[in-house]
Amino acid sequence: MIDYEKYDALALADLVRRREVSPKELLHEACKRIDERNPELNAVVWENRELSAQLIEDGLPDGPFCGVPLLVKDSGMPVTGFVSTNGCRFFEGATQTADSELTSRMRKAGFVFAGMTTSPEFGMNITTEARIYGRPTRNPWNLERSAGGSSGGSAAAVAAGIVPMAAASDGAGSIRIPASACGLFGLKPSRGRVPAGPKKGEGLAGLASYHAVSRSVRDSAAMLDALGGADLGAPYAAPTPDNGFLEATRRAPGRLRIGLVETSPNGTPIADECLAAIRETARLCESLGHHVEPTTLPNIEYEQQTGIFKLLIGVSALGAIEARSAILGRQPNRDELEPVTWEAMEYASRCSAFDYSKIVSLAHALGRKHAQHMLGFDVLLTPTLQHPPAPLGTLASPDMTFEGMFAHHAGHISFLSLANAAGVPAMSVPLAWTSDGLPIGSHFLGAFGQEQLLFCLAAQLEIAEPWFDKRPPMALQESPAPARSIQA
Template identity: 35%
Template sequence: MKELAASIAHNETGTFAGVPILLKNFTQEIKNEPMTSGSKGFLNYKAEEDSHIVSKIKETGVTVLGQTNVPELALMGITEPAHYGPTRNPWNTNHTPGGSSGGSAAAVAAGMVPIAGGNDGGGSIRIPASFCGLFGFKPSRGRTPVGRKLGRQMQGASVDHVLTRSVRDSALMLDLLKGHEKGAAFHAPPFESTYFECMQKGFNKPLRIAYSTKSPINTEVHPENKEAVVKTVKLLESMGHHLEEKDAPVDGKKIANSFITLYFGEVAATLATMGEFLGRKVKYNDVEPTTWLLGLLGKATTAEEWVLSIREWDKAAYSMEDFHETYDFYVTPTTAFPPSKIGELDPTPSEKLMISIFGQLRLAGFIKKMGLIDQLVENSLKRTPFTQLGNLTGQPAMSVPLHQTTDGLPIGVQFMAANGREDQLFQMAGILEQSELWIDIKTNPMFNY
């Protein structure tokens, strides 16, 4: 009991003194508490100390109640880990809350807590925010802490923050979490004002805003997700801003392939770390079959492929910074489809058989030689092709709850800004929160807080 009390100790005079919070069961380590990352391979792992982000969160005064469900190793845009079972969307429990911060999003959307921890390496804050009618904000690369064990998360693609119902809580929390972290690989441009002040300001001139409803990998986008952007564009035009339909100046398929290459390498490295923890080599049955296959593909990825992949990130970052010299924001759907049903995205029996055969026979090289990677990329990202760009460029982005489907499921709209310009995003979010499009979470009959 003493250890538990110490792990949830908080600053009783902090801005969020006494406010209950849940943290994500992935990298947000709490001293002496389990951190399974949704995998049975880490069932017996306990954190030796708080991660830097958790230390900073505790300093705000919150009371940490526990951890939230994640897909295994936070790899998916849905939260249905085999070992723990699925997390369900409070707006309709037949549907997913998204992922990988799906447990956090569901907890906030259900009214369990007003705020929950998340991290975003490919959309993992924004996707569940979109699916659960929440405000989801991904800060610029290097804005929030990543240590102690790492100087970068997912090679700089991932950043920690929170999911909230209000813009205010997200802005206040980022004001308290931001800052220089000694030893970190990346540092965001300095910002001396407060995001809380920014969200209360309007814009003193019309903005130039680019928007697109086209998938960057040329896959289908659901009419409801397009409509979310169209409604937002009309609202922004009515405010006097200049809107132009224009795609981002990047090769979407190269970005998608770079992102998947990152995944391959990260999974392989994580399984190696799991082996160190277990004191033996990781076996096929220690993790889910898809995770095992991704790890094998990571081992089959060459150093040359990895370096070329990182170079695509850098090309995209320069292109998007040039883009934002003309446009204040880039607006897209957050996701290409509304929330899927629980189990809808499970592999088919034939896919499961193929994964099992390739995985157990270690045929990752064969998959690459057969040219199946492009198909894997499309299948993995066709429902969520918009969010990875901000992770690879390091630019800040947010999902704002501005649309509901005909059957009442939330859909978010994504805004991206130039590196270091979280202030602009919070300004826009503060304005949108007062608009007629903003979804009030309290209209959900299942909300109970």
């Protein structure tokens, strides 16, 4: 049998095509690692191995990822026959009767669905510690630290070597946060790049995007090739690029104008190691021939930006709960929702149609401000997180309020939500580790529709500063490659 963890997803699919390994063997390798590593991680929360094996028996499409096991997020990613709960006890046992367009495209790409990964309740938090799962999801680099959120289970599973790539989504940083915390590559696509149908036209009024976390840049690019493009009846779509995204990883980006942002948009502090990391990334970019100059994010009132997410997240949770209530014929009991979710529902219930319209207009205005700012740059470079991965329990607590959650998040992820409000692509690239071995991501924002440019740059950085063989202790099969350590 091959050394499973030495290959990315595209390489595993190539081995399947050459008949050097079978899809059944790859599924066995993923399941074996779930058995060995998930008891510590708590990243994979629902499996049906008979159903997964049956997918192989029924015959797999000859897609770019033929035979590769894939884990999908337990929030907004229905797979026929799988249970998906949104991280909420009110949804326990919710078996899905159909794929979404997103998961249908994953199926057509040849993936073998191997299970669901943890998410905070309705994806609200930036740590994955939902009560439905009984215990928190742990970071493979340090089991006392958070894997991030809301795609924390997906990131923990990939970092731990269970699968080479996992599906993820991003409504306010939920791909990039866990990518940074777990030492992975994570790109949030442009608004309208990946379909949200058929049951809805957009997530969070267009602020949410679906994609993946991965160990290699090319896997992420090939996944976006497989997922991208409007589905039937979509209200809008990002422009289709020539030649696709995987092709972009094979060419140089040219000399880029990179704006370096070292000040948080809300004035909250940035840990010394996180600042040192992006400064070193800036020097790396300069060594590759790019022009780097200091700048700031667009002049945007951060409290206004927070208001956008508060209302849209509350409305989204309220809508999901009402839909589930209609199916069950009853309202949730108090112990079936976390306190933050109750408060989010109450907050959304107090908001008017005018409030909602105002918030959507504000998000569109932020997009225009960002577009104007980007006339002077090709990409912006910021920290992904303002601090290294947080200790478990510090970002989620039983007494945290809905308002308090946003105030708490403001000191950790203030660089991330602009990309969602503006609808532009952004990525976290794992280029640094702290002195005690925790990953630190470098965050790049592009202009609308410019994923190809980000993939060009990411592939160049991956060659210059490789990270694929930097693995957390539980995933090491042999002596690790030395990780670049950032000293503040």
